[in-house]
Amino acid sequence: MNILVIDGQGGKLGKELCEGIKSRLPDSVITAVGTNSIATLAMQKGGADLVATGENPVLVNLKTADVVVGPIGIAIADSLLGEITPKMAQAVGSATIPKILLPVGKCNNIVVGIKSRSYNELVAEAVETLASM
Numbered sequence: 299m300n301i302l303v304i305d306g307q308g309g310k311l312g313k314e315l316c317e318g319i320k321s322r323l324p325d326s327v328i329t330a331v332g333t334n335s336i337a338t339l340a341m342q343k344g345g346a347d348l349v350a351t352g353e354n355p356v357l358v359n360l361k362t363a364d365v366v367v368g369p370i371g372i373a374i375a376d377s378l379l380g381e382i383t384p385k386m387a388q389a390v391g392s393a394t395i396p397k398i399l400l401p402v403g404k405c406n407n408i409v410v411g412i413k414s415r416s417y418n419e420l421v422a423e424a425v426e427t428l429a430s431m
Contacts (some may be wrong), residue, residue, distance in 0.1 A: 299325075299326045299327070299364050299428070299431070300326075300327050300329065300362060300363050300365075301319060301323075301326050301327065301328050301329070301363065301364065301365055301366075301367060301428065302328075302329050302330075302331065302359050302360065302363035302365070302366045302367070303315050303316055303319070303328055303329070303330045303331070303341060303366075303367050303368060304330075304331050304332075304333075304356060304366060304367075304368040304372045304376040304386075304390070305330070305333070305337050305340075305341060305368055305369065305372075306332060306333030306334060306337050306371075306372075306379075306381040306382065307333075307334070307336075307337060307378055307379065307381065308336055308337060308340060309332055309336060309337030309338065309339070309340030310320070310340065310370070310417065310428060311369055311400065311402065311417055311420075311421070312330060312332065312340060312341040312344065313340040313341050313343060313344035314338055314344065314369065314417055314418070314421045314424070315341075315367055315368070315421055315424060316328055316330060316341050316344030316345045316346045317344045317345055318421045318424070318425040319345075319367075319425055319428060320344075320345040321425075322426070322428070322429050323425070323428060323429060326428075327347050327348070327352075328341075328345065328346045328347050328348070328425075329346065329347065329348040329349070329359050329363065330342065330344075330346035330348070330350075330362070331349070331350050331351065331352075331355045331356050331359055332349070332350075332351050333351070333352070333378060333381035333386075334351065334381060335351050335384065337351075338350065338351040338427050342424045352384050353363065353385055353386055356375045356386045356389060356390070356395065357385065357386070357420065360389050360390065360393045362402045363393075363395055364395060365368040365395055365396045365397070365398060365428065365431065366390060366393060366395060366396075366397050367397075367398040367399075367400075367424055367428070368390075368398075368399065368400070369399070369400050370399040370400060370401050370402060370409060371402065372386065372387070372390050372391045372399070373387055373391045373397070373399060374387055374392070375387040375388070383420065396431065398424050398427055398428065400420045400421075400424055401420070402417075402420070406431050
């Protein structure tokens with residue numbers, strides 16, 4: 299399975315996702331795209347097989363991924379403190395592949411009806427969802 303992980307800011311969530319995916323699905327190929335070089339480096343340290351940074355890598359890698367995983371903000375323009383461009387959000391939102399979006403309530407994106415949970419809990423659920431696909 300070709301998994302695209304997208305994250306920004308410090309890349310902590312993306313790093314944890316890469317670690318969890320590699321642990322549970324060792325044969326998967328993780329392409330990690332950071333919205334900045336710090337996030338990209340964090341995901342590389344988390345075990346991503348391929349890494350890139352910026353808007354164009356998001357657009358390009360969505361074409362070949364089987365699934366995309368990341369915080370819900372990757373589908374909302376100007377989220378992650380402005381790191382998600384409108385083109386990125388539109389590409390993620392309109393992609394026909396499955397999207398596993400973690401309900402992270404930061405940067406003015408508040409998801410109601412969802413119990414507040416730790417990154418570890420969210421990552422574990424996301425990885426189990428991937429494993430069941």
